[in-house]
Amino acid sequence: MLNIPCPYCGPRDETEFHYGAGANIFYPEPASATDEEWSKFVFIRENPKGWHAERWVHSAGCRRWFNVWRNTITHEFGPTYKPFTDQPKRPA
Amino acid sequence: MATTTRRRTVELPEHPDFLWTARVTPKKVYDVIIIGGGGHGLSTAYYLAKNHGITNIAVLEKGWLAGGNMARNTTVIRSNYLWDESAGIYEHSLKLWENLEEEVGYEMFFSQRGVMSLAHSVSDLRAKSRNYHANKINDIDSEWLTPEQVKEIAPIVNINPDVRYPVLGATYQPRGGIAKHDWVAWGYAKAAADMGVDIIQGCEVTGFDIREGKVHGVKTNLGPIAAQKVGMVAAGHSSVLANLAGFDIPIQSRPLQALVSELLEQVHNTVIMSGMVHVYVSQAHKGELVMGAGTDAFNSYAQRGGFHVIEHQLAAAIELFPIFERAHLLRTWGGIVDISPDASPIIGRTPVDNLFINTGWGTGGFKATPASGWTMAHTIATGEPHELNAAFNLERFVTGHLIDEHGAAGVAH
Numbered sequence: 001m002l003n004i005p006c007p008y009c010g011p012r013d014e015t016e017f018h019y020g021a022g023a024n025i026f027y028p029e030p031a032s033a034t035d036e037e038w039s040k041f042v043f044i045r046e047n048p049k050g051w052h053a054e055r056w057v058h059s060a061g062c063r064r065w066f067n068v069w070r071n072t073i074t075h076e077f078g079p080t081y082k083p084f085t086d087q088p089k090r091p092a
Numbered sequence: 093m094a095t096t097t098r099r100r101t102v103e104l105p106e107h108p109d110f111l112w113t114a115r116v117t118p119k120k121v122y123d124v125i126i127i128g129g130g131g132h133g134l135s136t137a138y139y140l141a142k143n144h145g146i147t148n149i150a151v152l153e154k155g156w157l158a159g160g161n162m163a164r165n166t167t168v169i170r171s172n173y174l175w176d177e178s179a180g181i182y183e184h185s186l187k188l189w190e191n192l193e194e195e196v197g198y199e200m201f202f203s204q205r206g207v208m209s210l211a212h213s214v215s216d217l218r219a220k221s222r223n224y225h226a227n228k229i230n231d232i233d234s235e236w237l238t239p240e241q242v243k244e245i246a247p248i249v250n251i252n253p254d255v256r257y258p259v260l261g262a263t264y265q266p267r268g269g270i271a272k273h274d275w276v277a278w279g280y281a282k283a284a285a286d287m288g289v290d291i292i293q294g295c296e297v298t299g300f301d302i303r304e305g306k307v308h309g310v311k312t313n314l315g316p317i318a319a320q321k322v323g324m325v326a327a328g329h330s331s332v333l334a335n336l337a338g339f340d341i342p343i344q345s346r347p348l349q350a351l352v353s354e355l356l357e358q359v360h361n362t363v364i365m366s367g368m369v370h371v372y373v374s375q376a377h378k379g380e381l382v383m384g385a386g387t388d389a390f391n392s393y394a395q396r397g398g399f400h401v402i403e404h405q406l407a408a409a410i411e412l413f414p415i416f417e418r419a420h421l422l423r424t425w426g427g428i429v430d431i432s433p434d435a436s437p438i439i440g441r442t443p444v445d446n447l448f449i450n451t452g453w454g455t456g457g458f459k460a461t462p463a464s465g466w467t468m469a470h471t472i473a474t475g476e477p478h479e480l481n482a483a484f485n486l487e488r489f490v491t492g493h494l495i496d497e498h499g500a501a502g503v504a505h
Binding site for chain 2: 001002014015018019021035036039040042043044045047048049052054070072073074075
């Protein structure tokens with residue numbers, strides 16, 4: 001089970017959280033977006049082998065969303081950050 | 093306590109013949125390169141050789157043959173999916189299974205012991221009933237079972253109405269069943285190698301030779317290899333390869349776990365799955381209960397999952413099968429599955445000419461091993477999809493023609 005560093009509550013068990021998949025997905029311009037742009041928005045998410053910027057919500061805790069870097073090979077967590085704030089550098 | 097040593101009195105048996113030539117150095121040029129030496133990659137190579145006469149093929153496997161999801165799945169075989177497109181490809185697969193051992197000349201312990209899918213709520217009953225009728229229309233063997241009929245076929249199931257999620261009915265596909273995954277891989281590998289296919293283990297693709305939108309070969313840890321056509325059949329690593337080739341695919345890689353009990357007497361002679369309480373179980377020929385858990389929630393390439401997922405799954409198993417209560421867990425493991433948005437595979441062309449992709453089988457690719465290879469081979473050989481995989485293209489995520497199998501896929505997908 002992952003030990004997830006909630007930026008508001010501190011480290012908690014994974015079962016208190018829900019996963020929100022990749023971070024940094026922005027809504028396209030509704031009036032002008034092409035089918036390809038809609039497809040990318042709806043279906044395409046990063047799937048890197050290594051560090052991944054992703055979203056979690058602390059459902060059974062503070063119920064707040066946050067973003068975090070996590071390594072998909074080692075499951076190690078990097079820095080957390082609030083949505084729509086500057087993303088910290090990808091950990092080395 | 094005294095220890096005793098016993099001399100070995102029995103001679104070791106002769107080492108069996110090698111099933112395929114262990115070629116260490118790949119040739120410089122091939123007609124076709126298949127990336128991924130799992131079940132689907134091997135069956136693709138086999139049908140390229142058998143159906144299309146293309147034998148100058150290399151199957152590149154970064155680890156060892158069939159050591160990825162082919163070694164980690166729970167071997168459920170069935171074809172009772174909801175939509176026509178799925179019925180087409182999965183039923184073709186089941187028909188190929190029915191003659192496969194004879195065709196490749198290798199035992200695979202294919203056993204049509206039936207696959208049962210339990211319903212536990214009113215909405216579950218409606219969904220299963222819809223699925224059952226859809227199967228009937230598509231001429232796929234499907235039966236509707238009452239709880240009593242469930243009990244008749246599988247006496248160890250608890251049909252007591254007093255449990256949290258009682259058994260209210262089930263669909264049953266008698267032609268479904270299981271096979272021995274390793275033997276399936278070995279059978280395809282042997283048959284493909286006999287026709288001239290090179291199987292190269294320990295060969296990882298690190299890049300592609302793409303010029304003017306067309307693939308000309310791959311870069312590997314064993315050096316560059318040229319090819320007219322390249323097929324990516326890399327399951328959980330498909331996104332990594334697609335990104336190396338310069339395009340995105342709608343795939344997320346997640347851990348999926350399974351487990352076996354110690355060896356037990358044969359008590360369970362069919363395959364039972366329940367999407368609602370999230371358990372599926374069959375009993376292997378040797379006697380282990382083989383059970384699958386759900387996927388972990390997050391992306392991972394670690395080939396392991398959280399124990400709370402196993403715990404959740406075993407709680408459901410014990411309620412449905414009280415007889416399992418004292419069974420010991422022998423082993424758990426995880427594989428990395430390629431989850432697509434509509435729980436259906438992607439088999440077809442890519443934005444790069446002569447580069448083809450086969451991915452998105454998610455939690456249930458084993459059953460499709462024959463048809464996946466059959467249609468992928470056709471697509472590579474002719475440059476056009478087979479009618480059975482035409483709908484399973486990458487473009488459907490732009491056109492919106494999704495093939496939503498989340499219901500039929502269930503857990504033992």
